[in-house]
Amino acid sequence: MTSEVRLDGKVVIVTGAGGGIGHSIALLMGARGAKVVVNDIGASVSGEGADVGPAQSVATEIRAAGGEAVANTDSVAEAVSANRIVVQALDTFGRIDCVVNNAGILRDRYFHKMSRDEWNAVIKVHLYGAFHVSRAAAPHMREQQGGAFVHMTSTSGLIGNYGQSNYAAAKMGIVGLSKIIALDMHKFNVRSNCISPFAWSRMVGAIPTDTPEQQARVEKVKQMTPDKIAPLAVYLGSDSAAAVNGQVFVVRNNEIMLMSQPRPLRSVQRTEGWTPETIADHAMPAMRASFFDLDRSSDVFCWDPV
Known part of the structure; x- marks a missing residue:
């Protein structure tokens, strides 16, 4: 029988923890013994406004259940404020053992209509945010x-x-960031993994429902609650996951999937080298059977969640 997965004595930062997935992760971290820094600026899904309430409410909830937690409302989008999150963890609890980079916003727009502001805002919170908080924590993890x-x-x-x-570029950037952190910091016993969650949240709630297809998609996601994501996040932050590094997982209700990572599928070679014409006549026809379709997430994950 496997022993209980615990995080006693560990200090965990969960960004974007004022609601949804981050809320569930912070609560379970606290219930499993972690001291939790609950970070959330309290902004809207589009990143506007700020409110200390959500972070404070979750921290209070953790303490009421017998855990230890402190609220933080610093933005992950800037290096200086992201560093303050880590400093608060160190000042309050004395160390930092795990960072869950969950903070995010959405500003959806078809590419040919997307503004630079919409692009920059999403990239800064998701990709820059993951970098800033991770970079601030990394030296302390290396030292310990x-x-x-x-x-x-x-x-x-x-x-x-x-x-x-904007969102897709940021999220693929995070996969690359995670893999390089895993490679660079493996020798210091520091791990880095990704979770791709299917769960109802404020961000998912902002998806347009103008068509029957969009409405059906949202209704399907509503079945998948944030508490389904938290167990994997807790496991990955624990010592039980010591051998798990550089991986990408999908959680879809009661399913956990390990995602593939890019590797060569087909190869073609010509001793004399290639010209645009021989590429057209030889290379592309040889590889076309292995081309990927223009799939969307819902095309691949087309079965009902269990």
Whole structure:
């Protein structure tokens, strides 16, 4: 019988923890013994406004259940404020063992209509945010010879989706960031993994429902609650996951999937080299059978969640 997975004595930062997936992760981290820094600026899904209430409410909830937690409302989008999150963890609890990069916003728009502001805002919170908080924590994990990063990615990036070029680019960037953290910090016993969650949240609630197809998609996601994501995040932050590093997982209700990572599928070679014409006549026809379709996430994950 496997022993209970615990995080006693560990200090965990969960960004974007004022609601949804981050809320569930923070609560379970606290219930499993972690001291939790609950970060959330309290902004809207589009990143506007700020309110200390959500972070404070979750921290209070953890303490009421017998855990230890402190609220933080710093933005992950800037290096200086992201560093303050880590400093608060160190000042309050004395160390940092795990960072869950969950904070995010959406500003969906078809690519040919997307503004630079919409692009920059999403990239800064998701990709820059994951970098800033991870970078601030990394030296402390290196010094203590141990730690774990858990980053939230998305099948919008891993597979594709309409109207989310900013979000998809950020989420694929996070996969690359996680892999290099795993490679660079493995010798310090620091791990880095990604979770691609299917769950109802404020961000998913912002998806347009103008068509029957969009309405059906949202109704399907509503069945998948944020508490389904938390167990994997807790496991990845624990010592039980010591051998798990550089991986990408999907959680879809009661399913956990290990995602593939890019590797060569087909190869063609000509001793004399290639010209545009021989590429057209030889290379592309030889590889066409292995081309990927223009799939969206819902095309690949087309079965009902269990």
